[in-house]
Amino acid sequence: MTAQAHTRWSYPRPYGSGTILALIGAALLLWYTGQRVEIGRMVMMTTQAVAVQFGLADQSQVADGLGNAIGQLVPIQLSERQEISRIEDFDPADLPFLSHIELVERRAETINPQTMRMESRPVRTTYLVQPLGYVWLVAAKMLETLEIALWGTIVAILIGFPLALLSARNMMRFAAIRMVARGIIGFCRAVPELVSALFLVIAYGFGPIAGILALGLYGAGFLGKFYADDAENADPRPQEALTAIGAGKMLMWRYAILPQILPQYIAYTLYILDRNVRMATVIGLVGAGGIGQELKGRYDMYEYGHVGTILIAIFIVVLLLDRSAGRLRKSLL
Amino acid sequence: MMDIRFDNSMVHYPDGTCALDGVSFTVPAGQFCVVLGHSGAGKSTLLRTVNGLSAITGGRVVVGGKPVDRKTLPLLRRRIGMVHQHYGLTARASVATNVMAGAVPAMPFWRALSGFYTPAWQDKACALIAAVGLEEAHLARRADRLSGGQQQRVGIARAFMLDPAIILADEPVASLDPRLSREVLDLLRTQARERGATVLCSLHQVDLARDYADRIIALQGGRVVFDGPPAMFDDYDARRIYAKQDAAAPVQAVLA
Numbered sequence: 247m248t249a250q251a252h253t254r255w256s257y258p259r260p261y262g263s264g265t266i267l268a269l270i271g272a273a274l275l276l277w278y279t280g281q282r283v284e285i286g287r288m289v290m291m292t293t294q295a296v297a298v299q300f301g302l303a304d305q306s307q308v309a310d311g312l313g314n315a316i317g318q319l320v321p322i323q324l325s326e327r328q329e330i331s332r333i334e335d336f337d338p339a340d341l342p343f344l345s346h347i348e349l350v351e352r353r354a355e356t357i358n359p360q361t362m363r364m365e366s367r368p369v370r371t372t373y374l375v376q377p378l379g380y381v382w383l384v385a386a387k388m389l390e391t392l393e394i395a396l397w398g399t400i401v402a403i404l405i406g407f408p409l410a411l412l413s414a415r416n417m418m419r420f421a422a423i424r425m426v427a428r429g430i431i432g433f434c435r436a437v438p439e440l441v442s443a444l445f446l447v448i449a450y451g452f453g454p455i456a457g458i459l460a461l462g463l464y465g466a467g468f469l470g471k472f473y474a475d476d477a478e479n480a481d482p483r484p485q486e487a488l489t490a491i492g493a494g495k496m497l498m499w500r501y502a503i504l505p506q507i508l509p510q511y512i513a514y515t516l517y518i519l520d521r522n523v524r525m526a527t528v529i530g531l532v533g534a535g536g537i538g539q540e541l542k543g544r545y546d547m548y549e550y551g552h553v554g555t556i557l558i559a560i561f562i563v564v565l566l567l568d569r570s571a572g573r574l575r576k577s578l579l
Numbered sequence: 580m581m582d583i584r585f586d587n588s589m590v591h592y593p594d595g596t597c598a599l600d601g602v603s604f605t606v607p608a609g610q611f612c613v614v615l616g617h618s619g620a621g622k623s624t625l626l627r628t629v630n631g632l633s634a635i636t637g638g639r640v641v642v643g644g645k646p647v648d649r650k651t652l653p654l655l656r657r658r659i660g661m662v663h664q665h666y667g668l669t670a671r672a673s674v675a676t677n678v679m680a681g682a683v684p685a686m687p688f689w690r691a692l693s694g695f696y697t698p699a700w701q702d703k704a705c706a707l708i709a710a711v712g713l714e715e716a717h718l719a720r721r722a723d724r725l726s727g728g729q730q731q732r733v734g735i736a737r738a739f740m741l742d743p744a745i746i747l748a749d750e751p752v753a754s755l756d757p758r759l760s761r762e763v764l765d766l767l768r769t770q771a772r773e774r775g776a777t778v779l780c781s782l783h784q785v786d787l788a789r790d791y792a793d794r795i796i797a798l799q800g801g802r803v804v805f806d807g808p809p810a811m812f813d814d815y816d817a818r819r820i821y822a823k824q825d826a827a828a829p830v831q832a833v834l835a
Contacts (some may be wrong), residue, residue, distance in 0.1 A: 331588040350752050484680075487667030487734075491741065492656030497691050501680040503670035 319554030326379025402465025434467025660738030682741030
């Protein structure tokens with residue numbers, strides 16, 4: 247009886263007309279934009295490149311291009327060779343660790359001013375060779391990159407945290423101040439690091455300072471927003487309990503909000519540190535210090551072996567960081 | 580010792596609802612006064628006007644001879660402890676921190692912010708935690724790992740940290756079972772008596788009100804419909820205040 251009554255109900259449809267309309271709209275948008283950015287060509291070229299690997303096609307522009315690029319990166323550069331005549335205060339008795347001196351003799355064509363004829367004569371140059379010299383240099387640059395990331399994160403906290411307190415509804419009573427703080431936070435997040443680094447390099451010159459500030463400003467925008475959102479979403483009951491006994495906003499934050507949201511605060515900050523390490527390698531490309539600056543310099547001088555070493559170093563660091571950051575986050579939450 | 584005087588106090592919300600519609604009575608210092616009423620009768624609002632969590636829109640609330648307003652509130656609030664229905668504890672903070680939070684407005688700011696409390700405050704927190712029946716082992720435990728009854732004990736310890744002259748208890752046992760309710764009310768009553776605090780406690784259980792109150796105030800639709808000693812609060816009164824809001828008209832108060 248009741249079962250029969252139930253069968254007469256009309257069960258709600260899984261998709262309404264609005265959903266279907268939205269799907270059609272999305273499909274049209276994808277079709278139109280896909281044509282403009284040549285998605286078809288992308289798929290075709292990639293397929294061709296894969297086909298070459300299995301012997302199904304003769305030639306592929308993509309496979310050749312990639313092959314060329316990778317071919318130029320190897321062999322990667324490990325050693326560093328320096329002409330001794332260019333080293334100041336060189337002391338052959340006190341060579342750097344693991345290094346040796348190499349004597350290279352080659353023939354140089356010069357004009358003899360008396361006879362006005364080209365003459366070929368041997369020229370000797372001595373080099374100081376450090377077998378792992380370039381690896382050490384990359385490691386030092388990598389360390390600088392990590393330092394930029396660390397200080398970028400510290401700057402992000404120092405700027406983002408006060409902005410978060412000023413922009414959280416339960417911390418700041420005046421809507422006008424909240425709006426200004428939210429505006430600054432939004433602006434910081436809207437400017438990508440690479441763009442702000444371009445301008446900061448002009449202002450502060452080449453080097454780590456521009457990088458630290460660029461990372462710090464973006465991080466402040468990110469942390470400011472999430473610190474504030476979490477403070478607003480925290481359980482209001484302990485906050486009221488603190489207000490009821492006459493505690494001010496800062497003590498309310500310290501006793502009723504911070505303990506609740508500390509794990510999230512730490513998680514966001516670790517994310518920014520993680521992101522900063524990856525971004526610090528990129529913003530070096532515009533001269534903001536670290537490994538990126540070295541990469542750009544070598545790339546511009548067509549020294550692709552050096553570029554290969556740098557790319558491997560970046561890969562290793564990002565991989566290690568990924569694993570340790572994940573583990574750290576898990577142990578905190 | 581402080582008394583609380585409601586003088587034609589009114590709270591009208593901007594949307595037109597009226598939470599308190601002209602309430603007048605005085606709670607003498609040291610009394611354990613229970614406010615009864617069904618949900619929405621204005622019990623919470625009445626309590627919250629005493630420490631300014633709800634602003635009155637008419638009349639006056641006078642605490643210890645001082646009218647509650649924006650000027651007197653900051654100092655007044657330190658003399659008024661509050662016990663909350665959902666305990667109001669900070670979930671991830673320890674029992675010790677939650678109890679100490681009840682004293683932070685009275686400490687130097689840097690001590691409160693940094694957590695380096697003076698030994699005097701530490702001793703006081705420990706003594707109160709012991710007084711509400713918890714052990715030393717509970718000190719470092721997270722507040723949300725305690726049972727409901729234990730959480731409300733922490734809430735009571737916090738409320739007494741600044742030796743309040745007044746305790747506002749807003750449905751302190753609404754989330755507890757009957758046996759725990761009696762334990763918590765026993766505790767609240769003995770602590771208040773020992774420390775000479777006036778208690779304004781809202782409840783919705785008539786039997787608990789009869790057993791613990793020195794005096795019962797019953798509210799309905801934001802008006803006082805009964806005021807007298809528990810012995811005079813009979814089943815007829817109980818049925819009336821839990822009947823439909825528009826069914827009963829306010830009656831003359833019977834004074835204790």
